[in-house]
Amino acid sequence: MTYDVQKTDDRDTREATLPRVFLREPGWHISQRVGSEKTFCYQMAPGEEFYHRLLDGEVIVSRGEEKLCLPCAERRGLLTFLPKPLRDQLAGVDIEVTERLGEYEVKG
Numbered sequence: 001m002t003y004d005v006q007k008t009d010d011r012d013t014r015e016a017t018l019p020r021v022f023l024r025e026p027g028w029h030i031s032q033r034v035g036s037e038k039t040f041c042y043q044m045a046p047g048e049e050f051y052h053r054l055l056d057g058e059v060i061v062s063r064g065e066e067k068l069c070l071p072c073a074e075r076r077g078l079l080t081f082l083p084k085p086l087r088d089q090l091a092g093v094d095i096e097v098t099e100r101l102g103e104y105e106v107k108g
């Protein structure tokens with residue numbers, strides 16, 4: 001996903017170009033890559049045949065040793081841009097319950 005972010009000094013305009021991002025996958029965390037030690041994204045970007053480097057200051061999504069840049073995390077489906085509804089909407093699911101009488105073989 002690409003964002004058409006224009007360089008501008010108008011702070012209100014700049015903030016409006018970035019979407020709100022939500023991470024709800026259990027075990028995954030948002031963190032910041034700090035330092036110059038070589039760390040690579042765990043996923044290749046489309047069209048690339050190498051693991052790209054995560055850079056100092058970059059916001060990343062991680063779970064244990066697995067680290068992903070935001071675009072790769074989004075491609076993997078870890079990030080969403082829609083807030084959770086205030087109430088979880090329950091889908092109309094018909095649950096068919098069949099009453100079965102158990103037959104047990106009694107061995108004597």
Ligand SMILES: [Zn+2]
Nearest residue numbers: 041043069072
């Ligand atoms: Zn990546």
